[in-house]
Amino acid sequence: MNALEIEIKQLIINVLNLEDIRVEDIETDTPLFGEGLGLDSIDALELGIAIKKKYNITIDSDSPDTHKHFESVKNLAAFISTQGIK
Numbered sequence: 118m119n120a121l122e123i124e125i126k127q128l129i130i131n132v133l134n135l136e137d138i139r140v141e142d143i144e145t146d147t148p149l150f151g152e153g154l155g156l157d158s159i160d161a162l163e164l165g166i167a168i169k170k171k172y173n174i175t176i177d178s179d180s181p182d183t184h185k186h187f188e189s190v191k192n193l194a195a196f197i198s199t200q201g202i203k
């Protein structure tokens with residue numbers, strides 16, 4: 118697990134107040150929504166705002182790729198990496 122993935126997992130836990138979940142509990146490829154971590158659209162909004170603040174990244178909610186970026190921690194890390202972060 119790379120440092121950016123760990124950082125994203127911790128961000129998810131902190132922003133969404135997931136008190137009973139540890140970084141180790143979130144699999145990198147696990148879907149963040151639905152059957153996976155069980156996040157919803159409000160969680161996605163909060164997470165998107167946190168990522169924007171932390172990494173200074175603009176996330177286009179109208180982009181068809183945005184849903185793909187938020188599928189898993191792995192996809193989020195890849196997206197953030199392509200934005201010139203870490």
